[in-house]
Amino acid sequence: MRTLHRLWPYVKKYRAAISAGLACLVAVDVIQLIFPLLMAHAVDALKIRNLSEVHRALAWLAGLAVLIVAIRYLWRLLLLGASRKIERDLRDDFFRKLLRAPQPFLDGSRSGDLLSLSTNDIAVVRQFLGFGLMSLGDAVVLISFSIFLMFTLSVPLTLLVAVPLPLITLAMLKLGIRLHDAHEETQNQFGDLSARLQEDLYGVRVIRAYGQEQNRQAAFTGAADAYRRKIMYVTRLQGLFYPLLKVLAGAATVLVLWFGGLEVIRGRLTLGQFVAFTEYVAMLSWPLMALGWIINLVQRARASMGRLNRVFEVSDAAGGREDLEPAPAFRTLEVRDLTQDVGFGAAHGDSSEPFRFDGVRLVLRRGEWVGLAGRTACGKSSLVSRVLRIYEPPAGAIFLDGVDVTRIDPRALRERISYVPQEGFLFSQSLLSNFKLGSRNIPEESVAQIADIVQMKDEIDRFPDRLKSRVGERGITLSGGQRQRVAVGRALLKDADFYIFDDPFSCVDLDTEERVFERMKTLLAGRGVLMITHRVQTLARMDRIVFIDAGRTVETGTHAELLARRGMYARFVEAQELKERLEAAV
Structure with a gap:
């Protein structure tokens, strides 16, 4: 049960509602336990034709039934309401942890798996905290008190009925372990199915362009069928629970009817006591069956919480340090001989060779425009991701005004650096919301001015709702x-x-880029700008160019200086110009 220990703070937060709900639950169970005794009294009174006692017992039964309805509504409201609130808090914390998880962890996780965690797994945990704990409390009270009252009515008959109980416990424990493992595999397979669906939906245009509809359909069908097989295996295991419990509970009922009837005939048990005993046996059927369901649910909750804990733990391990410094205004960004093993694919290229930074040097001061150039997959984007601490750089490699970035709070650091990644990701919101993503308090007039600077004003004016148009x-x-x-x-x-x-x-296009660039030069006067680009025309406008290759700085200087050296940058420029001439000819 250590897997579930992380839930305690959530339970503790709503302990008042949970405690009140459990108290109401116990009250309902105690009232239910009185019912067989009242029925026994009524039956015995009816046998001697004491109708007034029969009417009094029936009145008590009706009043208690109304009371049960009211209190049962209350405990459901309290317990299930608390479980829903815990579900909300757990999902909020999961998303918060996900946003702060290390980038390598996110890179190695499929979005479908994470989606499954935030929906299916959290729902299973909520079910455990709601109906699971409710049923557990219900079962404990009813089983313990029912057996006690049965002993008061007939010790031999109670011992006889107790024979099937160890068999029920043994069967539940045996199947519980298998259910845990099966549910874990089912959830993993569901994550695989979700990941495939999401990937194919995002890449549907590529699938159509290459005529891969049938292949992708076949792959999805295979994954769906694998999920069906695993869920059917879980269903078969669950299917063994309830019939087995029914058989064992039915055996107890047969024993009561046979031997209890003989006790009544012999005069050792009154007819009313026999009816009460039979009611207690029937009353035990639900909690005994509930125990099987609870064990099943506990196994599922352990599996789901174990998967959730992996996200929580990796985020906690990457949590903020207490010795981090704030991020005031900075004037100089410096990379000093960055050396780091990055691994495969971290340079955003297709090479199967592991990538390594091996002496990257770069200085950017406020008021400067510095170009960063290099061949594809030489480490430009990876360098930026370490400046921003999206991926952690080694200590002593990247500095802001002489302060190591590993000692600066990452969120504060990113407040001082504005970044445009390669993909230009937009959210399914309005244009206005996408513009204002990092600057929520900016008025719409300022957004319109920026839209004009980036040459979007005329295009936005043609949209039906202008800046409020949704972008899909x-x-x-x-x-x-x-x-x-x-x-x-x-x-x-x-x-x-x-x-x-x-x-x-x-x-x-180059004309639009030039117009945007000139407006940006004015707007960003006095700020430091690092421009990663392959376009020669853009690099030529930079105050200084840093050319890197294979994870190291090989040349630094102005466009003219680097051309005059006839080194790697000059060959890069020749290749880019040849490429542009060929594209223009086509």
């Missing part, structure tokens, strides 16, 4: 160039010390 999932209703310019505008709205643009105009 991932900005699907916009072109690639429009998405990039919205991303640039979003960065420009942020008041920062440094602005980092990662190939922000790759889908924008």
Whole structure:
């Protein structure tokens, strides 16, 4: 049960409601336990034709039934309401932890698996805390008190009925372990199914372009069938629970009817006591069956919470340090001989060789525009991700005004740096919301001015709702160039010390880029700008260029200086110019 220990703070938060709900639950059970005794009294009174006692017992039964309805409504409201609130808090904390999880963990996790965790697994935990704890409390009270009252009525008959109980416990424990493992595999398979569906929906245009509909359909059908097989296996295991419990409970009922009837005939048990005993045996059927369901639910909750704990634990391990410094205004960003093993694919290339930073040097001061260039997969984007601490850099490699970035709070650090990634991601919201993502308090007039700077004003004016027009999932209703310019505008709205643009105009024509660039030069006067680009025209406008190759700085200087050296940068420029001439010829 250690897997479930993380739930205690959530339970503790709503302990008043849970305690009140459990108290109401016990009250209902105690009232229910009185019912067989009242029925016994009524039967014995009826046998001697004492109708007044029969009417009095019936009146008590009716009044207690009304009371049970009222109290049962109350405990359901309290217990199930608390479980829903815990579900909400747990889901909020899960998303918060997910946002702060280390990037390598997110890179290695499929979105479908994480989606399954935030829906299915948290729902299972909520069910355990709601109906599970409710049923457990119900079972404990009813079983213990029913057996006690049965002993008061007939010790031999109670011992006889108790024979099937160890068999029920043994069967539940045997199947419980198998159910835990089966449920874990089922949830993993559901995550795989969700991941496939999400990936295919996002890539549907590529699937159609390459005529892969049938292949993807076959792969999805295979995953869906694998999930069906696993869920059917769980269903078969669960199917063994209730019939087995029914058989054992039915055996207890047969024993009561046979031997209890003989006790009545022999005069050792009154007819009323026999009726009461039979009612207690029937009353035991639900909690005994509930125990099987509870064990099943506990196994499922342990499996689900174990999966959730992996996200919580990895986020806790990457939690903020207490010795981190705030991030005031900075004037200098410096990379000093960055050396770090990055691993496979971390340079955003297709090479199967592991990538390594091996002496990257770069200085960016406020008021400067520095270009960062290099061949594909040489480490440009990976370098920026370490400046922003999206991936953790080694200590003693990256500094802001002489302060190691590993000693600066990451969120405070990112407040001082505005960043445009390569993909120009947009959310399924309005254009206005996407522009204001990092600057919520900016008035709409300022957004309109920025839209004009990034050459989007005329295009936005043609949209039906202008800035309030929705852009669809991932900005699907916009072109690639429009998405990039919205991303640039979003960065420009942020008041920062440094602005980092990662190939922000790759889908924008040269004329539009030039107009945007000139307006940006005016707007960002006095700020430090790092521009990653392959375009020679853009690099030529930079105050200084840093050229990196294979994870190390190989040349630094102005565009003219680097061309004069006839080194790697000059060959890079020749290749880019040849590529542009060929594209223009086509």
